[in-house]
Amino acid sequence: MIIKINNLYFSYQGGKQNNQFKLTVDDWGVNKGAFFSLLGPNGSGKSTLLKLILRFIKPARGNIFINGVDIQDYKRKDLAKTIAYVPQKISSAFPYSVYETVMMGRTPYMNFMGFENEEDRRIVKHALEIFEIDHIKHKGINELSGGELQRVMIARAVAQNASIILLDEPNAHLDIEHQVSIYGILNELRIQKQITILTVTHDLNLAGVYSDYISFMVNGRILISGNKKDVLNEKNIKDIFKVNAEVIKYTDDILNVLVKPDKLN
Ligand SMILES: Nc1ncnc2c1ncn2[C@@H]1O[C@H](COP(=O)(O)OP(=O)(O)OP(=O)(O)O)[C@@H](O)[C@H]1O
Ligand SMILES: [Mg+2]
Numbered sequence: 180m181i182i183k184i185n186n187l188y189f190s191y192q193g194g195k196q197n198n199q200f201k202l203t204v205d206d207w208g209v210n211k212g213a214f215f216s217l218l219g220p221n222g223s224g225k226s227t228l229l230k231l232i233l234r235f236i237k238p239a240r241g242n243i244f245i246n247g248v249d250i251q252d253y254k255r256k257d258l259a260k261t262i263a264y265v266p267q268k269i270s271s272a273f274p275y276s277v278y279e280t281v282m283m284g285r286t287p288y289m290n291f292m293g294f295e296n297e298e299d300r301r302i303v304k305h306a307l308e309i310f311e312i313d314h315i316k317h318k319g320i321n322e323l324s325g326g327e328l329q330r331v332m333i334a335r336a337v338a339q340n341a342s343i344i345l346l347d348e349p350n351a352h353l354d355i356e357h358q359v360s361i362y363g364i365l366n367e368l369r370i371q372k373q374i375t376i377l378t379v380t381h382d383l384n385l386a387g388v389y390s391d392y393i394s395f396m397v398n399g400r401i402l403i404s405g406n407k408k409d410v411l412n413e414k415n416i417k418d419i420f421k422v423n424a425e426v427i428k429y430t431d432d433i434l435n436v437l438v439k440p441d442k443l444n
Contacts, residue, residue: 180208180244181343181375182232187241189231202227202399204241209392211342214369215377216386216407219396220420225379226267228396229345232377233264245343259287263336267347267379269328274319277331281306281316284338306334309364325352333361337368346378350385358382362389387411387426387434395419407434 187204202224209215217225230236232243234250243250245261253261263284275283284306285299307313310330320328329352336344344365350358366389369376380386386393386407393411394404397419403410408431416424416436427435 181211181246182209182377183244183247184208184232185242185244187231187238187243189227189236189238191227200224200227200399202231204228204401207394207401207404209375209377211375212369212373213375213377213392214366214390215375215392215394216390217377217379217394217396218381218383218386218419223396224399225396226347227399229264229347229377229379232345233262234258256287259339259341261341262343262345263339263341265329265332265336265344265346265349267351269332271320274321276316277312277318277320277323278303278307278316280320280331281312281335281338284335284340287339302338302340306338310334310337310361326354326357329353330357330361333365337364341374342372343375343377346376348379348381350380350382358385365389383411383416383424383436383438387436391432408432411436 184204184207187202189202190199217228219225231238232250245253250258281303282295282299285295285302288299289295307316310333312327312330312334315323315327320331323331329349333346333349336346349361353361362385365376368374390407392405393407394401395410395415396402402419403415411426411434413424413426416422423439425437425439427437429435
């Protein structure tokens with residue numbers, strides 16, 4: 180397992196003890212080369228779990244291993260070379276250009292002077308091309324549409340050349356064409372470079388088409404995990420999201436989820 184979690188416990192400090200959010204993960208992991216989707220209702224702890232894996236926040240107990248090494252033992256640069264991240268909320272006080280933003284993905288590889296080299300420029304150029312943002316590379320990131328900005332952040336993560344990419348609702352602002360093309364590009368990268376993808380999404384269809392493993396998170400716990408074809412079913416969707424759905428199985432690999440409004444039942 181490329182990501183492995185044991186006996187993890189976390190709670191946000193502050194706030195009233197009785198309504199404080201708590202996250203508990205006893206034993207969970209992600210296989211190398213997987214396309215893994217983390218699903219669950221709002222506030223269930225998905226983003227928090229990603230932030231724990233990224234070492235942005237520190238657990239009160241337990242361990243997270245990346246490639247068998249506890250993340251607490253990683254040097255900051257080495258962790259940045261291993262895990263790239265596309266955040267759910269993108270904020271920047273400073274209007275960097277698209278080009279500069281994607282180039283930031285190369286930071287862990289630069290020397291202490293922060294100079295980019297030919298290879299960095301080549302990798303950034305390629306990322307700008309595959310995510311179709313080359314034509315806006317001189318624009319400020321505060322001058323982009325939601326979907327353009329999302330593609331910039333995914334391009335930055337890919338330029339980082341990490342073996343694991345964590346994405347927090349990467350499709351939230353994308354039109355359908357770009358949802359399909361970006362999930363397709365990520366899947367190609369996974370196959371070609373054996374990278375591991377862990378994505379949080381509310382889109383059950385995209386999870387049904389692209390991922391191979393799925394975990395459902397509820398109230399700070401991972402309740403169900405497994406192969407997509409075994410866990411993405413009507414019962415689990417009903418139990419977790421309280422909606423009726425029909426899961427259409429084209430093949431074991433391609434599932435389509437049709438959510439049905441109550442009126443139809
Ligand atoms: N910095 C913080 N301080 C205190 N509580 C927080 C903080 N960030 C998140 N929370 C709380 O922790 C819980 C889990 O939040 P988290 O962002 O992990 O949920 P999520 O599953 O990603 O939800 P969503 O689908 O809405 O993005 C929520 O109840 C939230 O209010
Ligand atoms: Mg979230």
